[in-house]
Amino acid sequence: MKRFVVYVCLCCLFVGGGMSFAQDKDLGTGKAGGPGAGQKVEKPSIVQVPPIALRSEEKTLLNDLRTARKAGDSETARELQVTLDALHGMTSRISLPEEDEHQQQAGLVTDRVESKDLRKWATGDVRINSSSIDVREPSMVSTPAGVLYVAVQNNTNGQVYIYRSTDGGQSWTYWFWLTTGGTTSRHPSIAYAEKSSTEKFVYVAMEGTTSSSKWVDVFRINTVGEAWIAETVATTSITTNDIYPEICTDYPDFTILHYVYVTYALKSVDYYPVYFSRSTDFGNTWSTPTNITGGSENSSWEARPDITYGTSNGDLFVVFEKPALSEIRNWVTQSTNSGNSWGTPVSLSSGGSGKEYHPRVSAAFGNNSVLVAYTRDFQNSGDLDINYAYTTNGGTSWSKGWGLSTSSTSDEDGVELSRSDSLGNFHAAFTRYPEYDVRYTQIPTSFSSGWTTLVTVNEEASASTGYPRPAVCANPTKPEAQEAGIAWTDFRDTYYDVFFDSGYLSDSYLLWTK
Numbered sequence: 001m002k003r004f005v006v007y008v009c010l011c012c013l014f015v016g017g018g019m020s021f022a023q024d025k026d027l028g029t030g031k032a033g034g035p036g037a038g039q040k041v042e043k044p045s046i047v048q049v050p051p052i053a054l055r056s057e058e059k060t061l062l063n064d065l066r067t068a069r070k071a072g073d074s075e076t077a078r079e080l081q082v083t084l085d086a087l088h089g090m091t092s093r094i095s096l097p098e099e100d101e102h103q104q105q106a107g108l109v110t111d112r113v114e115s116k117d118l119r120k121w122a123t124g125d126v127r128i129n130s131s132s133i134d135v136r137e138p139s140m141v142s143t144p145a146g147v148l149y150v151a152v153q154n155n156t157n158g159q160v161y162i163y164r165s166t167d168g169g170q171s172w173t174y175w176f177w178l179t180t181g182g183t184t185s186r187h188p189s190i191a192y193a194e195k196s197s198t199e200k201f202v203y204v205a206m207e208g209t210t211s212s213s214k215w216v217d218v219f220r221i222n223t224v225g226e227a228w229i230a231e232t233v234a235t236t237s238i239t240t241n242d243i244y245p246e247i248c249t250d251y252p253d254f255t256i257l258h259y260v261y262v263t264y265a266l267k268s269v270d271y272y273p274v275y276f277s278r279s280t281d282f283g284n285t286w287s288t289p290t291n292i293t294g295g296s297e298n299s300s301w302e303a304r305p306d307i308t309y310g311t312s313n314g315d316l317f318v319v320f321e322k323p324a325l326s327e328i329r330n331w332v333t334q335s336t337n338s339g340n341s342w343g344t345p346v347s348l349s350s351g352g353s354g355k356e357y358h359p360r361v362s363a364a365f366g367n368n369s370v371l372v373a374y375t376r377d378f379q380n381s382g383d384l385d386i387n388y389a390y391t392t393n394g395g396t397s398w399s400k401g402w403g404l405s406t407s408s409t410s411d412e413d414g415v416e417l418s419r420s421d422s423l424g425n426f427h428a429a430f431t432r433y434p435e436y437d438v439r440y441t442q443i444p445t446s447f448s449s450g451w452t453t454l455v456t457v458n459e460e461a462s463a464s465t466g467y468p469r470p471a472v473c474a475n476p477t478k479p480e481a482q483e484a485g486i487a488w489t490d491f492r493d494t495y496y497d498v499f500f501d502s503g504y505l506s507d508s509y510l511l512w513t514k
Contacts, residue, residue, distance in 0.1 A: 044401040045351065051396075052336050052343040058087060062337055066314070072256035081280055088340040091288045103181040104208075104217055104230035109174050125459050125499040128152075128163050128172045128487065134495040135161060136464065138471040138487040139190040143200070144252070144421070146477035147223075149175075150487050151188035151204050152498050158184040160206050162221075168475060169485050169500045176226075180208025180217045187244050193251030193258045195282065198224050203283060205233070205247035205262050212238055216245045216264050220283040233262050233277045233286045240267045241302055250309045250338070252421065253365070258282075259338055263292075263318050265303040272303040274320040278339045292318060292333055294345040301328050301357070310363025310419070311370065311394045318342075319359040319372050324349060330359040330374050334395045348372055348389040350401040353379050356387070358469070362417035362426055364445035368394035371426045371443075373404060373415045384411040386430050392447060404428060405454065410435060414468025419445060420483065421476045427484040429457065431468035436461040438470050438488045442481075457501050462492035478504045 054062070061084050068077040085091070128150055129135045135152040142148050148165040150172070164175040179185045191203045202221045207214065215235035221228045233245070245264040260279040265272045275289040305320035316335040321328050324347050331345040349356060359374040373388040385407070389400035405412045415430040425442040428451075432439050438457040443450065457470075470488035482503035490499045 043351075044399060046397055046399055047346060047348070048397045049334075049346050049395055050344050052334065052341075054336065055087075058084065058337065061087075069254050069257040074257060077257050078280075084337065084340055085287075088337075090290070090340055104179065104219070105181060106176060106178045106219060106221070106228045106230065108176055108226050125490075125501050126169060126172070126505075128498045128500055129161070129174070131493050131495070131497060133157075135498050136467045136489040136496045137187065137469070138489065138498045139188050140471035140473045140485065140487050141190045141192045141202070142473045142475045142485070143192055143223075144194070144476055146475045148473070148475070148485060148500075149190060149192070149202055150471065150498065150500070151190040151206075153186045153188060155496070158182075158186075160185050160188045160204065162190075162202070162204070163498075165500075168478070168504060169502055170505065172500070176221060176228075178204060178206065178219050178230075180206060180215065180230075182208035182210045182215075184209050185217075187242060189245055189247045191247045191249050191260070193249040193260070194255055195258065196256065200224050201282065203247055203249065203260055205245040205264075207243045207245060207264075209238070214238060214240050214243055216243055216262065218247065218260070218262060218279070218283050218286075229283065231279075231283055231286060234264065234275065234289045236266055241272075244304045246305060246307050248307050248309050250314065253309070253314055261307055261309065261316060261339060262286075263305045263307040263320075265305055265320065267302070271322065272301065274303055274305045274318065276307075276318065276339055276342070287339075290339075290342075292342045292345075293320070293322060294331070294333060294342075304358055306360045308361045308363045308370070310365050311368045312366065313368065313394050314338075315363070315394060317361050317363055317370055317395065319348075319361040319374075320345075321357045321359065327353065328355040328357055330356050330372065332359075332361070332372060332395070332398070343395075346398065348374075348398060348400045350376060350387050355380060358414065360415055360417045362419045364419050364423065364426070365421060366423040367445060368392060369426075369445045369447065370395060371417055371419075371428075371445075372398075373417055373428055375413050375415065378406070382411075383408060384413045386412045386415045386428075388428075390447060404441070404451065405430065405432070405439065407432075411465075412439070413465070414470065416469050416472045418472040418474050418484065420474050420480055424474070424480045424483075427472050427474060429470045429472045429484075429486050429488075431463045431465060431470065431488070433463075433465045436463050436465065438463045438486060440472075440484065440486060442484065455503075457486050458488065458490070458499065459501075460490075460492050462490050464489035464491050464496065467496070475502070475504070478502075 065080040134155040160178040162176040216233040333345040355377040386404040467489040474483045485502040
C-alpha cells in the first residue's frame with residue numbers, strides 16, 4: 001500500500017486558466033413536439049433470468065463467510081474468502097509497472113469556506129460551491145447521522161473537490177481536495193461505510209489521466225481524524241476513452257468487515273468491456289479486474305456502467321450498455337457471492353426501436369427489489385425519455401418496458417437513482433429540457449403503489465443538459481416521504497456550479513406527497 005504526505009491546500013477559489021464557460025443553452029434547444037403522445041412504450045413484459053448455479057460447497061462457504069463478517073471475525077473471514085477466491089481463480093491486483101506509477105495527493109481544507117445560502121425549496125436553491133470556480137458532475141452520499149458529502153469534478157484545476165453539510169444541506173463547507181496525480185481527475189463516484197465509531201470512511205473512485213495512461217484510483221478518507229489513503233484499481237493506455245468508475249459498499253449490511261466494489265468501462269478493439277474489482281480490506285488492496293460484459297457484438301458505444309449492493313440475499317448488480325439486435329440496449333448482470341463470479345447478462349430492453357443507454361441501478365435493503373432506469377431515444381427520433389425495469393424477486397425475473405417520464409414535448413435525460421436505508425422508497429431524479437429543470441419522483445421499494453407526482457426541484461430554469469445527471473441520496477434522519485436530497489450541475493452563472501435542494505427544506509412537505 002502506498003502512503004503519501006498530505007498536502008494542505010488553502011481554499012483559494014479564483015478564476016483560473018482553462019476554465020470552461022457554461023454553454024448549455026447552445027448545447028440543444030429541445031423540441032416543440034415529438035412523435036406520438038402519452039405513454040410511448042411498448043407493452044411491458046417479463047424476462048426470466050437463467051439461474052446462477054453455485055456448488056453445494058460454495059453455498060456452505062458463503063454462509064459461513066457471511067456469519068464471520070457479521071461477527072467481525074476477521075481471521076476466519078479472510079480464510080474463507082481466500083478459499084472462495086481460489087474456487088473462481090480470483091487473484092489480488094498485480095503490481096503496476098514503475099513507469100505507470102503516479103502520486104495521488106489529497107488535502108484537508110484548513111481555510112474552509114462555508115456556503116450560507118439558506119433559501120428553501122419553495123423560494124430558491126442552495127449553492128454548494130463558490131461561484132468563482134467551475135464544478136460539475138456531482139456524486140452524493142449521506143451518513144446514518146444525516147451528514148451529506150458531495151464529490152464534484154473541478155474543471156478549474158483538474159482536481160476533485162468534496163463538500164460537506166452537517167445541517168441537512170442548508171449550508172456547505174469545502175472539505176477535501178483529491179487528485180490522482182495526473183493531468184486531470186474526473187468522474188468522481190462516492191460511497192460511505194462505517195467500520196467502527198472511530199473509523200467512518202468516505203470512499204471516492206475517480207478517473208486519472210496523463211499523456212500516456214488512464215487509471216482508476218480509489219481514495220479512502222476517515223471522517224474521524226480526516227486521514228486518507230489512495231490505491232490504484234486499474235490502469236490502461238491513453239487510447240482508452242473515459243473510464244467512468246462507479247463505487248459502492250455493502251454497508252450497512254456489513255460494518256466491521258464491509259467490502260468495497262468498483263465497476264468501470266474500457267475501450268477495446270470493437271466494444272467497451274465492463275470490468276469489476278473488489279477490496280476486502282477497506283481499499284488497501286484490490287482484486288485483479290474481471291471482465292463481466294458477457295461478450296458483445298461490434299460497437300462504438302461508450303459504456304457507462306453502474307453498480308449497487310442490496311436485497312435480502314446481499315447481492316451485487318451491475319448495469320451497462322451493449323448492442324442487441326442492431327440497437328444499443330441496457331443489460332444487467334448479478335453476483336450472489338460478492339463478485340467472485342457473475343451471472344449471464346440479461347437485456348432489459350423496452351422493445352421496439354430506439355437506443356437505450358446510461359442505465360442506473362439501485363437495490364433495496366430489507367426485500368428483494370431492484371430498480372433500473374435509463375434514457376431511451378424513442379424510435380431513434382431524438383425524443384429522449386426515461387424508462388425503467390424492476391424485479392421484486394432478487395433478479396430471478398425482471399418486469400421491463402415501463403415508462404417513468406415519456407413526454408413528447410420535452411427531452412428527459414440523465415436519470416439517477418437512490419434508495420432508503422431499509423425498505424422505504426426508491427428515489428429518481430433526471431433533467432428535462434427545453435425546460436432546463438430537474439424532476440424528482442419516488443416509488444415504494446415494494447412497488448405496492450405507483451410513482452408519486454413529478455416535482456420540479458430547481459427554482460431557476462438553468463439545469464445543465466451537457467451534464468444532465470443529478471445526484472440523489474436519502475437522508476435517514478428525515479421522514480421517508482421527504483428524505484431525498486438532490487444535487488445537480490447548473491449554468492445560471494458564468495461557470496458551471498452545483499446546487500442542492502430537498503423536500504425537507506421546503507416550507508411544506510405536501511410538495512413531496514401524492
